[in-house]
Amino acid sequence: MxxxxxxxxxxxxxxxxxxxxxxxxxxxxxxxxxxxxxxxxxxxxxxxxxxxxxxxxxxxxxxxxxxxxxxxxxxxxxxxxxxxxxxxxxxxxxxxxxxxxxxxxxxxxxxxxxxxxxxxxxxxxxxxxxxxxxxxxxxxxxxxxxxxxxxxxxxxxxxxxxxxxxxxxxxxxxxxxxxxxxxxxxxxxxxxxxxxxxxxxxxxxxxxxxxxxxxxxxxxxxxxxxxxxxxxxxxxxxxxxxxxxxxxxxxxxxxxxxxxxxxxxxxxxxxxxxxxxxxxxxxxxxxxxxxxxxxxxxxxxxxxxxxxxxxxxxxxxxxxxxxxxxxxxxYVYPGNALWTEEGQNFAWRMMLHNKDVFIRFYATDGVTGKIVQIPVSKMLTQRQLLDIAKSPEQTAAVARFLAEGATKAGLQKVEIHAVSILSLNGRKPQLIFDPDLDLLTVERSWKHQSWITPLTEPLRAEPWDVPSKEWPQAVGIKLPKAMIPQQRAPTAR
Incomplete structure (x- = not known):
């Protein structure tokens, strides 16, 4: 000036x-x-x-x-x-x-x-x-x-x-x-x-x-x-x-x-x-x-x-x-913030990533061992589901809501698991956390979420273009054999 x-x-x-x-x-x-x-x-x-x-x-x-x-x-x-x-x-x-x-x-x-x-x-x-x-x-x-x-x-x-x-x-x-x-x-x-x-x-x-x-x-x-x-x-x-x-x-x-x-x-x-x-x-x-x-x-x-x-x-x-x-x-968090989303919001980190996602949620009955695929597409908007899939923290946060619904549906000692596979900026898709993790054991925190799998896939010369439905096979994951309930989207409480 x-x-x-x-x-x-x-x-x-x-x-x-x-x-x-x-x-x-x-x-x-x-x-x-x-x-x-x-x-x-x-x-x-x-x-x-x-x-x-x-x-x-x-x-x-x-x-x-x-x-x-x-x-x-x-x-x-x-x-x-x-x-x-x-x-x-x-x-x-x-x-x-x-x-x-x-x-x-x-x-x-x-x-x-x-x-x-x-x-x-x-x-x-x-x-x-x-x-x-x-x-x-x-x-x-x-x-x-x-x-x-x-x-x-x-x-x-x-x-x-x-x-x-x-x-x-x-x-x-x-x-x-x-x-x-x-x-x-x-x-x-x-x-x-x-x-x-x-x-x-x-x-x-x-x-x-x-x-x-x-x-x-x-x-x-x-x-x-x-x-x-x-x-x-x-x-x-x-x-x-x-x-x-x-x-x-x-x-x-x-x-x-x-x-x-x-x-x-x-x-x-x-x-x-x-x-x-x-x-x-x-x-x-x-x-x-x-x-x-x-x-x-x-x-x-x-x-x-x-x-x-x-x-x-x-x-x-x-x-x-x-x-x-x-x-x-x-900068305080380890790993790539574009992958983990830690510190990503409220930081002017604009238009830095393209994330393609594959995600499936499952509820497990701790007494009978029955596994049910949760119809999240009927429960959440597409924008919500995309943000949840992109952010491990939001994935863990929604688990409480999904567990509540599973309990009301009759499951006991519920565990919530997810197969969440992401492709960051055209990379080969990769699991962002262990599918065996019970998301109900994860607490939201300012601290680094150590349960997030570090990004290991390198950037590709040509973006990955395999359809997302084929991703589990591409990363060597076999989806659980689960029931797929037919239900209406829940109404507001």
Whole structure:
């Protein structure tokens, strides 16, 4: 950040300490745009959820919901309840965008949005996590001081200026997915154009560019292009001389992602919110409005923040440090995080793996020895089943639910086993844990799950293409001779 960047929008002096610069006022125009853009994207997301049938599919008469470890206590509501939650969320997003009852709206949006994120882990997306974090920051940032309903109703509290830390903390959060996304791509699979080498050739149906996507070099170009962009884009956005070029690269990158992949609102959200890296008064310049000169009284007042202001910034500081540390936790776990999924979520490890799966669950009667194949496809959504198959932790978590159903069906001293075979980024499929393991003996924990079989299959020159029904034979596993009960999907309790 240079003085030229902040011309007419900040009063920083070369001799000012970094603590003083945190509090010095800057034009609030870019933060206001960020607030409105964020709320608009949130409303778009809510509209998609309410019109796409997601609520009925994932929450109406569903007896089981995936949960994150430590948040099992967050219980999903039924379809009607989730409809009400999303309508309330939409009202809160509208309040944030308009700056009406702003603090209450920000708190309400954060609570409702984060609740939906935690209520069904199968719906997790990195950009939903980003929206939750931004919603938390909006509670602390007075982004309603100008261009808002609150500023009109309470003009004595209105101001066209905000402390620098408000804008910088938003810049920090937008930088996180880029920076950690780039770090995550520094792995052997990505550097060998996987999983792009699997995904891109499947996109040949796309108009105009489709025929070119079958060329092998395209996957390599996209892999290394994405890596370079993620690792360099933040410093290029921070430097005034390269900022416009970097932003154009961001726009092209996200437009391409929108065409190639179904990533919901993420590309458009990042295109709009990355504008926070421009000078604080860029919206005024775009509209050909004169820049604001900061009064000396405001500069002087910024040097003596109140106790409440210092406490608020302290919370933001703790938040920033946590967001720097938490995404790195996968380095603590042994093995390949793409395989074990340990430390994979909430870490900006985006689009790094393609997992094809084969999974069968079995309940064993400990008294009679009878084995029953559990019809999980009738009990869970396809998205839930895919996430359970990909994550050993979720496989162990669902075992309790399956055991409860088996007990109600008349089995005694139930054991739950699974034959779970995965192919990571086109590798030959491999068992991810011992089929003889009783999953009821496994406890969810922050610690490494030692019962997960380490990945041993090397990356292949050509992706594995044997049908999944043939995988047990390919890995030398004989499926148990089990009954296959005919039953309806259980209803919500």
């Amino acid at each position: 240079t003085q030229a960047d902040e011309q007419h929008a900040t009063a920083s002096q070369p001799s000012a300490s970094w603590r003083q610069r945190l509090w010095e006022p800057c034009d609030s125009a870019s933060v206001v745009f960020f607030r409105v853009a964020f709320a608009s994207m949130a409303l778009w997301h809510i509209g998609l959820v309410l019109t796409s049938g997601w609520i009925d599919y994932y929450f109406t008469n569903r007896p089981y919901h995936l949960s994150f470890f430590g948040f099992e206590w967050v219980q999903a509501l039924g379809g009607t309840g989730m409809w009400r939650i999303h309508l309330l969320m939409g009202l809160a997003a509208l309040g944030v965008g308009l700056g009406a009852f702003y603090r209450l709206s920000a708190i309400l949006f954060f609570v409702t949005f984060t609740y939906t994120l935690l209520a069904e882990a199968a719906l997790y997306q990195n950009h939903y996590y980003l929206m939750s974090l931004l919603a938390f920051l909006f509670i602390l940032i007075p982004a309603h001081r100008s261009f808002s309903v609150d500023a009109l109703v309470f003009p004595d509290k209105a101001s066209p200026f905000l402390p620098n830390w408000c804008r910088w903390s938003l810049m920090f959060l937008i930088a996180l997915p880029y920076f950690y996304g780039g770090i995550a791509k520094l792995n052997g699979d990505w550097l060998q154009a996987m999983p792009m080498g699997i995904w891109i050739p499947q996109k040949t149906h796309i108009p105009i560019i489709g025929p070119y996507l079958a060329q092998p070099w395209v996957a390599w170009a996209l892999s290394y292009g994405g890596l370079v962009l993620d690792l360099t884009i933040v410093p290029l956005l921070l430097w005034r001389r390269t900022r416009l070029f970097a932003y154009l690269a961001v726009v092209i990158f996200h437009l391409m992602n929108s065409v190639l992949f179904k990533i919901d609102i993420f590309p458009w959200t990042m295109i709009l919110l990355t504008t926070i890296f421009f000078a604080p008064d860029w919206p005024r310049k775009l509209l050909r409005r004169p820049s604001l000169k900061i009064p000396k009284a405001a500069i002087t007042a910024s040097h003596t923040p109140s106790l409440l202001q210092r406490a608020t910034l302290g919370i933001v500081g703790i938040f920033v440090v946590w967001q720097l540390i938490f995404p790195l936790r996968h």
